[in-house]
Amino acid sequence: MDKRTCDSQDVEVRKGPWTMEEDLILINYIANHGEGVWNSLARSAGLKRTGKSCRLRWLNYLRPDVRRGNITPEEQLLIMELHAKWGNRWSKIAKHLPGRTDNEIKNFWRTRIQKHIKQAENINRLSSEHNNIQQASTSQTSTSLADSMETYSGNNNNNNNNNMGTTFHHQGNFPNENIWSMEDLWSMQLLNDANN
DNA sequence: AATCTGGTCAACCGCACCTAG
DNA sequence: GCTAGGTGCGGTTGACCAGAT
16 A cells, blocks of 8 residues: 555644644534544644554543553552463453553653563573573572563463562653643643634 | 763653455 | 555553552
8 A cells, every 4th residue: 555645745844842822722612513534634633643653642542531641569460461362462362451652651661661571581590590500499488579570471371470469669750741731731722722 | 070881761662463445 | 556654552661659678
């Protein structure tokens, strides 16, 4: 398929971060006309964005029911369980976490969990090398982070998941202060509606 | 105080799939 | 059955920020 078809118009297409004005236009338009048919929506709303860009912005950020930040330990656990089951099927996983987007889960996985898994694998590799040298027959305890993560990364479905809730500490420092809050945007949108 | 480094996340890209004509 | 246009998904990138040096 010709990839240019999505952006077939010769009009300039804006890229990069969305401005507050663009957000307001999109929110207003969807409030009045509903979502869907994103390419024509972008044109009709007067946004110099691709339909894909509008869709992404709406789904990942502007939707009123989207929850942002503070992924709870329960959610972390669920993400890990579902990832063990389905792999990188982020949208499928996101469907089981109301208000969470596939993008958010994907980012969360890559930045938080994958890092821990890599560390765990390194620790495990080092410890097994160490064990090979020692040839010691002493049994190992399995309460470390490394063991927990290794168990997970090996797609083991036994109930070691019980460790996960305590293994992954909720960091609680998600920097989600955006330039303007969603409450601000929605209250502005309501104001606009009142003026129409 | 200045610079470096690593973490985070919004947004883009490319591809596959779906559907209407 | 073929094609064009639209949509959804997963991977990747780049800007920004905070903490370390």
